Amino acid sequence: xxxxxxxxxxxxxxxxxxxxxxxxxxxxxxxxxxxxxxxxxxxxxxxxxxxxxxxxxxxxxxxxxxxxxxxxxxxxxxxxxxxxxxxxxxxxxxxxxxxxxxxxxxxxxxxxxxxxxxxxxxxxxxxxxxxxxxxxxxxxxxxxxxxxxxxxxxxxxxxxxxxxxxxxxxxxxxxxxxxxxxxxxxxxxxxxxxxxxxxxxxxxxxxxxxxxxxxxxxxxxxxxxxxxxxxxxxxxxxxxxxxxxxxxxxxxxxxxxxxxxxxxxxxxxxxxxxxxxxxxxxxxxxxxxxxxxxxxxxxxxxxxxxxxxxxxxxxxxxxxxxxxxxxxxxxxxxxxxxxxxxxxxxxxxxxxxxxxxxxxxxxxxxxxxxxxxxxxxxxxxxxxxxxxxxxxxxxxxxxxxxxxxxxxxxxxxxxxxxxxxxxxxxxxx
Numbered sequence: 001x002x003x004x005x006x007x008x009x010x011x012x013x014x015x016x017x018x019x020x021x022x023x024x025x026x027x028x029x030x031x032x033x034x035x036x037x038x039x040x041x042x043x044x045x046x047x048x049x050x051x052x053x054x055x056x057x058x059x060x061x062x063x064x065x066x067x068x069x070x071x072x073x074x075x076x077x078x079x080x081x082x083x084x085x086x087x088x089x090x091x092x093x094x095x096x097x098x099x100x101x102x103x104x105x106x107x108x109x110x111x112x113x114x115x116x117x118x119x120x121x122x123x124x125x126x127x128x129x130x131x132x133x134x135x136x137x138x139x140x141x142x143x144x145x146x147x148x149x150x151x152x153x154x155x156x157x158x159x160x161x162x163x164x165x166x167x168x169x170x171x172x173x174x175x176x177x178x179x180x181x182x183x184x185x186x187x188x189x190x191x192x193x194x195x196x197x198x199x200x201x202x203x204x205x206x207x208x209x210x211x212x213x214x215x216x217x218x219x220x221x222x223x224x225x226x227x228x229x230x231x232x233x234x235x236x237x238x239x240x241x242x243x244x245x246x247x248x249x250x251x252x253x254x255x256x257x258x259x260x261x262x263x264x265x266x267x268x269x270x271x272x273x274x275x276x277x278x279x280x281x282x283x284x285x286x287x288x289x290x291x292x293x294x295x296x297x298x299x300x301x302x303x304x305x306x307x308x309x310x311x312x313x314x315x316x317x318x319x320x321x322x323x324x325x326x327x328x329x330x331x332x333x334x335x336x337x338x339x340x341x342x343x344x345x346x347x348x349x350x351x352x353x354x355x356x357x358x359x360x361x362x363x364x365x366x367x368x369x370x371x372x373x374x375x376x377x378x379x380x381x382x383x384x385x386x387x388x389x390x391x392x393x394x395x396x397x398x399x400x401x402x403x404x405x406x407x408x409x410x411x412x413x414x415x416x417x418x419x420x421x422x423x424x425x426x427x428x429x
Contacts, residue, residue, distance in 0.1 A: 040073040041331035043320075044089060044099035046082035047352075049261055051283025054291040055352035059154075062347055063338045070331050075099055079259075081205040081387060083401075086394060093118050098323035100332040105389025106142040106153055106317040112393045113321065114145050120322040121148035122336065129340055134358045138382070139317060142390070151319035152340045153357035155349050158279045158373055159385040160213045160306040160314035163264065166299065168196055168273040177304045181217050181245050184307035188252040188274070197254035197272035200263035204405045205387055206256075208397075210276045211246055211404060212386040217308025218242035221381045227424070228384070228391045234421035243413045243420075250408070268295045276306050278316070278388070282369045283353030291351070297368050313380035316388035317357060392427065399423035 033039045041063075047056045053076070060072040077085035082103070092098055098118070104110045113119050126132055126149055132140065135153060143151045162184075164177070172191040178184040188198035201207060216224045219242050226232055233239060254272060257263040264281045266272035275281070282303070285295045295301055305312070320339045326332045338344040345356040350365050355373050366374050384390030386400060403419035 034071060036071075038069055038071040039328055039331060040071050041101070041328050041335055042073045042075045042099040043335055044075040044077075044085070044102035046077055046079060046085035046103065048076045048078040049259075049284065050292045051287055051351060051353050052280060054287060055283070055348040055350075055354075058347040058351055059338055059344050062341075062344055063335055066338065067331075067334045070328075070334060072335075073100075081209070083205055093323070096325060098325055098327075100326045100328045101320050101322060101335050103318055104151060104321055105385075106139060106151065106319050107384060107390035108393045109389025109397070110143055110151060110319065110321075111145065112395075114150050118323055119150045120324055121150055122152060122322050123147075123149050125152065125333070125336055125340065129337065131340055134342075134360050136357075136359065139357060142317070143319060151321045152336045153317045153319040154339045154345060155318050155352060155354035155357055156373075156377055157316045157318070157354045157388070158313055158376070159209065159316055159388060160216060160276075160309045160312070160383075161279050161281070162213075162274060162276055162304050162306045163267055163281055163285070164274045164302055164304070165267050165270055165272070166302050168267075168270055172196070172273065174273075177302075178307050179304075179310055181214070181249070181307045184274075185248055185252075188249070191273040192252060196270075197266060198252035198274065199249065199254065200257065200266040200272035200275040201250075201253040202257045202260045202263040204256075204401055204408070206260050206263065206277065207250065207404050207408060208387045208401055209260075209278070210250070211400075212314065213276050213306035213309060214246040214249060215239075215242050215386075216312060216314055216383055217306060218245045221309075221312045221383055224383050232424055234424045235417065239417060239420075240413065243417055247407075247411060247413055256408075265293060268293050268301050279303075279369065279373060280353045283351055286353070286368070287351060303369055303372075311380055312383050313376050314383045314385055315377070316385040316390050318354075319357075396423055396427040399426070 047053055063072055077088055079085060089102055104113060139153055140149060143149055172194045174187045174190055178187045191198040219238055223238060260277050261284055263275050264277060264284055267275050268285055284292050285301045286292060286297060288294050320336055322332055322336060342358055342360060345358050346362050346365055349356050355366060355370055355377060386392055400423055403416055407416040
C-alpha cells in the first residue's frame, strides 16, 4: 500500500459511516455488469446541491446515450466545497479501492494525488481529442507534472463574487454597489441599522471562502499571489491589516447556516443583503424551482466582484481524473471523453453556474452572469483560490480551515495570523 499524503484529512470510522452517496447510493465499488448487462461507472464527486446536481445529470444523459453498454453510478457525497467527499476519498485510496473516476480541483489539491501516485496520466486523451488546442495553457499547466497531464477540466469558476439583494440595499439607503472594503463595511452597517442580516454566511469552509476574497481585496493581486511563493509575507503588517478587515466584515455576519445554499437563499428571499460565494450560486439563484430558486437576476439578486477585487478573476476549476487501479478503466475513459467534450461542457456549465474550460464553447448559451464571467476570464488579472484547491494542497487547506474555525470563536487576529504563518511554513512552499 502506498504512503498517502492526505493523513491531515483522516476521519473516524464512525464518521465515515455517516457519509452517504447520492443516486444509486453508498458510493461502493462499481464492478461487474448489472442484471441488464450494462457495466457501472462510478463517478465520485460532491455535486449534490441544486444547480450542480442538475449539471451532472445533464452530462450523465450524454454519457449514457453515447455509451449504451454503460450505466452512470452517481457516487456524489454531500457537503459544501467537497470536504467530506475528499475525506472519504482518502480512505478509499488508502485502501486501494478507488472509484472509476473522481472530481478534483485543478492546482495544488490535484498535485497531492499526483505525488502520491494515485493517478494515471491522460496525455493519450489529450492527443486523441486534440485537447491542447481547446484548453487554456495556464489550465493545462496546473494539472501537469513534468509534461504529464493528470485530469480533464470541465469548467472554470469564479470565487470572488459578491451576491446581493437590490431591494434590501435600497431599503437600507445603499445607493452604490460597494467597490472597496471600506465601502462594503459602510454598507453592512447601514443594513444592520435597518434590522436585516448584513452578511449571510454558511459553515466553516464558507468563512475561508470569504477570507480569500478579503485577502485579495485588502492585499491587492500581486501581494496575494506572492503568498504562494518564496516572497510570501504572512507575518507582515499588510497581512495584519487584511485580517483585521476580515474580522470587521465577519462581525456583520448572521448566524452560520448549514452550508452555502441556505445562506444564499437568505439573500434571494430578502432576509440578508450580501453573501460572498463562488459563481455556482448563480445556478442556484437562477435555475427553475425544481433545480434552484427560480429567482430573477437584477431584481431578486445581483452581483459584482467582491470588494476590492475588481479587475481580478479569482479562479478554480473542477476536473475529473483516471485513478490507478480503476475497477472500470474503460468506463472511466468514456466518462472523461464526455467531460472533455464541447457537448458535455455546454450541457453542464449553464446549469452549474460556471463557464467551460474549453475555448470553443457555444457562447450563445452563456448569458446574464455567465456572459460577464466569460468576458472577465479573458481580460482580468488572475488569482487562485485557497479553499478550492488552486494554491494550497489539502493538508495546508485543512490547517487554514482550523485556524479560521478557531478565529470565529475567539476573534483574535494575532493568533489567526500566527497560525496562518505557521501553516505556510509547514507547507514547505
